[in-house]
Amino acid sequence: MxxxxxxxxxxxxxxxxxxxxxxxxxxxxxxxxxxxxxxxKNIWEDEEVTEGAHFDDLNDPRPQPEYDVVLKQSVGTEDLFLGLSGKDPSSMSCDSMLIRVKLPDTKTSDVVLDVKETFLSLRTPKYKLGLHLPHPVHKQEGSARFITEREELEITLPLSRSLGY
Incomplete structure (x- = not known):
């Protein structure tokens, strides 16, 4: 045996x-x-390097802006009162991700945004942000809007789930 x-x-x-x-x-x-x-003499092969690692520029003096990552889920009355869909408050039941980035003294035309499946790169003349996302996203289906009153960029990305809701 x-x-x-x-x-x-x-x-x-x-x-x-x-x-x-x-x-x-x-x-x-x-x-x-x-x-x-x-x-x-390479330590790793190209396919072993995490997505977005080539955006990390240690010689770039621009600071990282303040940001928040909020996970969102669509909840209806059948979820809230009856619990019919089986959703729970955990991040596994979330549908999308909202990223709020504070960009003071920045114009909309100055923002360069690049979204990969697990990495977000945001560049402006004053700021740079390389963010590894906590969950994979659908990079083509996201949306972004700049709110001038708050000088804040809101990026909404739908989560890519192989299983679940």
Missing amino acids: ARTGPGDIGTNLPPEGKNNNEDQSFPFPKGCLTYKKKKS
Whole structure:
């Protein structure tokens, strides 16, 4: 009977430079391919780097503006009084995300906004904001509006949920 253990996690490839046909100290079958590490000084591969990491510019002296992230959900009377939809107050039942960014002394034409699935980048001549979002969003379906009285940008992004409501 086959049993699995901690040694079965991951790939069953011998270390670099070892070949099963030459060294029988490894419990790998004959003819097993060896793992060859790329000759590179990179610590991570491009696909391993978090989305939005290329926006982090440490030499940029612009300050980060004040911002708030609020999760929203659509609630009707059947949810409030009867609880028919099964929604609860947790973030797993939320439908969208509202991000309020305070941008004093900023015009609407100066704002550059780039939204990815898990990252938001906002640039103005005075401020920069690189924000990793707490939940994945539908980047094409969002909306933004600048409220001049409060000098605040409101960004509404619908959440991308694979399961749920």
